[in-house]
Amino acid sequence: MDITKMKENHKVLAEYKYEPGQIDKGYTNRTLYVNISDNTISSKPVTQMMKEKFVGGKGFGLWYLWNATTPETKWDDPENEIIIAGGPACGITQYAGAGKSLVCSISPLTDIPIDSNVGGFFGPLLKFSGWDALEIQGKSDKDIIVYIDGNKGLVTIEEAPLEAFDAHVLGEQLTEMYADNEADKRNVAVVTAGSGAEHSRFGILNFTFYDPRRKVTRLKQAGRGGIGTVFRNKKLKALVVKFSGVKGNLNNPFDQSIINKTGIKYHKEVHDLDHLQNNMRKIGTANIIEIMDAYDLLPVMNFQYGCHPDTEKIKSTVFIEKYLTQGVQDGCWYGCSMSCAKAADNFLIKTGPYKGHRVTVDGPEYENAAGLGANCAIFDPEHILELNFYCDTYGIDTISFGTATAFAMECYERGIINKEITGGLELNFGNFYASVELLHQMSRGEGFGTVVGQGVHRMKKLFVEKYGADEEFLFDIGMEQKGLEYSEYNPKESLAQQGGYGLTNKGPQHDEAWLIFMDMVNNQIPTFEDKAEALHYFPMFRTWFGLYGFCKLPWNDIVPADNKYTDEPAKVPEHVQNYLDVVYGVTGKKLTVDDMIKESERVYNFQRIFNIRMGKGLRRDDRVPYRSMGPVTKEEYESRQERYDKQLKELIGYDPEGKTTEEKMAVLREYREKQYEKLIDAVYKRRGWNSNGVPTLEHLKYLDMELPELIEVIKDLQ
Amino acid sequence: MLEVVYIIKLNNRDFPWEEGLTVEKIIEKKSFTFPKIIVKVNGKHIEKEDYATTIINDGDNVQIIHLLAGG
Numbered sequence: 001m002d003i004t005k006m007k008e009n010h011k012v013l014a015e016y017k018y019e020p021g022q023i024d025k026g027y028t029n030r031t032l033y034v035n036i037s038d039n040t041i042s043s044k045p046v047t048q049m050m051k052e053k054f055v056g057g058k059g060f061g062l063w064y065l066w067n068a069t070t071p072e073t074k075w076d077d078p079e080n081e082i083i084i085a086g087g088p089a090c091g092i093t094q095y096a097g098a099g100k101s102l103v104c105s106i107s108p109l110t111d112i113p114i115d116s117n118v119g120g121f122f123g124p125l126l127k128f129s130g131w132d133a134l135e136i137q138g139k140s141d142k143d144i145i146v147y148i149d150g151n152k153g154l155v156t157i158e159e160a161p162l163e164a165f166d167a168h169v170l171g172e173q174l175t176e177m178y179a180d181n182e183a184d185k186r187n188v189a190v191v192t193a194g195s196g197a198e199h200s201r202f203g204i205l206n207f208t209f210y211d212p213r214r215k216v217t218r219l220k221q222a223g224r225g226g227i228g229t230v231f232r233n234k235k236l237k238a239l240v241v242k243f244s245g246v247k248g249n250l251n252n253p254f255d256q257s258i259i260n261k262t263g264i265k266y267h268k269e270v271h272d273l274d275h276l277q278n279n280m281r282k283i284g285t286a287n288i289i290e291i292m293d294a295y296d297l298l299p300v301m302n303f304q305y306g307c308h309p310d311t312e313k314i315k316s317t318v319f320i321e322k323y324l325t326q327g328v329q330d331g332c333w334y335g336c337s338m339s340c341a342k343a344a345d346n347f348l349i350k351t352g353p354y355k356g357h358r359v360t361v362d363g364p365e366y367e368n369a370a371g372l373g374a375n376c377a378i379f380d381p382e383h384i385l386e387l388n389f390y391c392d393t394y395g396i397d398t399i400s401f402g403t404a405t406a407f408a409m410e411c412y413e414r415g416i417i418n419k420e421i422t423g424g425l426e427l428n429f430g431n432f433y434a435s436v437e438l439l440h441q442m443s444r445g446e447g448f449g450t451v452v453g454q455g456v457h458r459m460k461k462l463f464v465e466k467y468g469a470d471e472e473f474l475f476d477i478g479m480e481q482k483g484l485e486y487s488e489y490n491p492k493e494s495l496a497q498q499g500g501y502g503l504t505n506k507g508p509q510h511d512e513a514w515l516i517f518m519d520m521v522n523n524q525i526p527t528f529e530d531k532a533e534a535l536h537y538f539p540m541f542r543t544w545f546g547l548y549g550f551c552k553l554p555w556n557d558i559v560p561a562d563n564k565y566t567d568e569p570a571k572v573p574e575h576v577q578n579y580l581d582v583v584y585g586v587t588g589k590k591l592t593v594d595d596m597i598k599e600s601e602r603v604y605n606f607q608r609i610f611n612i613r614m615g616k617g618l619r620r621d622d623r624v625p626y627r628s629m630g631p632v633t634k635e636e637y638e639s640r641q642e643r644y645d646k647q648l649k650e651l652i653g654y655d656p657e658g659k660t661t662e663e664k665m666a667v668l669r670e671y672r673e674k675q676y677e678k679l680i681d682a683v684y685k686r687r688g689w690n691s692n693g694v695p696t697l698e699h700l701k702y703l704d705m706e707l708p709e710l711i712e713v714i715k716d717l718q
Numbered sequence: 719m720l721e722v723v724y725i726i727k728l729n730n731r732d733f734p735w736e737e738g739l740t741v742e743k744i745i746e747k748k749s750f751t752f753p754k755i756i757v758k759v760n761g762k763h764i765e766k767e768d769y770a771t772t773i774i775n776d777g778d779n780v781q782i783i784h785l786l787a788g789g
Contacts, residue, residue: 277754288786294751517752517784523729524783538787556787564756564763569785 016041021130026088037138057087061104085133086123090549094263097551099333110483114225119332120207121189150243193228194395199445200453202400203228254588284340310379370488371402377429403485532682
């Protein structure tokens with residue numbers, strides 16, 4: 001790559017000089033606004049109201065997005081924004097998982113706000129450069145980059161015509177271009193999408209960090225909801241931030257010693273216990289592939305089943321022993337002892353434009369192995385790694401791609417679509433070459449890949465309108481809600497997790513609540529009220545990570561040795577206290593657990609009302625496909641007949657003896673659908689919402705969120 | 719003649735009891751492969767090294783709580 005030539009071809013469209021950052025107790029107290037339609041750049045103050053009601057991170061992102069858009073704004077309108085914000089704790093280096101950014105935009109999949117959290121260095125370096133958030137609005141007519149030099153105090157918008165589009169190449173090019181030397185590469189962070197993000201609705205953003213041991217630019221993903229698609233629609237090629245001088249006290253915290261002390265205690269736990277618990281340091285989140293299979297929770301063949309004999313071939317130890325480099329510090333920000341950002345090095349690519357290249361593949365995360373693998377019945381670890389690589393570099397969400405491809409495969413196998421429609425692709429379950437070809441087509445913007453790239457919601461509509469498919473059946477088997485594809489857990493046997501997916505703000509992503517084991521295995525939340533309490537506490541608790549710039553994984557992927565003796569081990573009370581202590585150390589705010597939940601509730605309810613403002617967010621929008629609740633087809637029922645027959649007898653009082661499978665399925669379905677409705681009633685009540693899912697005015701008052709613009713949206717829906 | 723089935727409680731659900739049942743055998747029978755679990759028998763914590771030797775008696779209340787809360 002001729003970096004000099006690329007740089008020479010940059011044309012500076014706008015330049016903005018500013019005083020480099022001053023951080024006070026986690027906040028720079030200003031945000032950077034960049035308009036790429038008229039090439040204006042400015043600074044906005046962070047108000048006390050913003051801090052009190054929205055905290056930071058996702059809160060700031062949603063607040064800016066609300067102000068930038070109207071109820072009519074579509075994802076590809078110039079006024080739609082992409083906001084990246086880290087939160088006040090983002091950037092500290094003493095506690096694990098404190099480098100997270102939250103990205104918000106109006107989603108091309110759901111047409112409502114999406115938020116996606118991501119590691120990598122961009123968020124912390126943005127803050128150290130002097131900005132609590134970066135807000136990008138407008139659309140360019142040429143491919144551009146936005147460059148922030150945090151030491152010089154300089155922001156530029158530059159035409160960038162020659163650089164590559166694919167993330168693993170573009171990340172390297174821009175890191176090389178803006179670093180003064182090898183050591184300086186650690187000080188450069190890039191945000192890119194990829195060639196496929198432009199031709200699908202589930203494009204991702206890749207956030208880089210330079211790995212000096214591997215001498216490779218690594219990629220972490222803001223994966224959900226198509227923000228990469230928005231990025232490319234705006235003709236953004238990349239965002240680059242450069243800041244040198246990272247050290248442990250740059251957040252200028254209120255009390256550094258508390259942060260240090262809490263961090264040391266945590267690091268010791270990881271050191272002593274990880275190998276006895278989840279093995280995050282060896283395999284990362286993929287440690288649960290075989291666990292999900294053993295508990296019948298691994299999505300197999302478009303969520304029809306929960307396990308498969310071939311899972312043995314893709315279990316975590318296969319990746320550890322054959323592919324993932326061990327013994328390397330794999331944190332995606334400084335100071336993360338959990339170190340779960342694993343990678344397969346020197347991996348040989350076998351298809352597509354990078355065939356024959358040896359690359360570093362970031363992953364697989366559990367979701368990638370489950371979605372790209374088991375859900376499409378692909379059980380070859382090298383196939384999973386290749387799909388993982390191409391998803392990342394093309395800028396495609398592994399989860400949406402996996403679930404959408406699994407749906408297309410089931411439609412193909414059932415004759416709903418055929419080879420003529422797929423352009424010759426034999427989309428049978430297990431066909432890796434068809435799956436990876438869909439990705440290559442997305443990259444090139446051609447063929448059936450661009451149809452799959454529209455996502456399950458739009459495929460369903462197309463198959464019904466154009467090919468005469470049965471609408472109800474497709475609703476049952478299409479694993480999407482609000483337009484977003486389900487992430488990769490099979491929730492059929494856990495009513496609480498059906499709600500954990502269905503009663504979310506952004507759509508069925510497990511980052512709000514993951515209650516399957518508490519519910520299905522542990523039976524800790526048997527009543528509707530118990531489930532509703534869990535579906536209140538956990539989504540609010542998890543929202544909080546995204547307000548401050550924390551990663552969720554260090555909370556419960558490792559737990560203290562004596563956690564089991566606590567009153568509520570599922571909450572990991574000591575770690576909750578750690579977070580409160582660290583936030584006290586950073587901001588000086590002495591919070592209780594109740595305060596923490598209330599902070600989240602403010603933003604959570606704001607997002608719910610934002611959804612309502614955009615035309616979603618009511619009870620009808622919380623409906624879920626029946627495949628997430630129970631067996632849609634005879635094959636599914638009969639594969640677990642003993643379980644379902646027992647439930648008919650014991651839960652419903654219905655004698656299955658002598659009944660046809662269809663009769664039994666109908667009775668089970670009626671029961672389960674009623675259970676879900678009862679769950680909705682209980683959860684809405686607990687969350688302070690009316691029976692239509694609208695936050696009540698009393699609840700807004702309780703939360704100190706009686707903002708006139710919110711009341712305007714919901715006053716007639718009370 | 720009716721077969722008499724003895725029952726214990728496992729996570730507050732009925733589970734068949736048999737002579738010589740231990741914590742370890744329950745874990746095997748249920749394919750509980752996840753390592754991060756808490757085991758209590760009649761409210762008393764059982765440590766991992768005692769799973770094989772802890773006998774479960776008819777009518778016992780066994781809790782095997784998995785600490786897994788997703789990504």
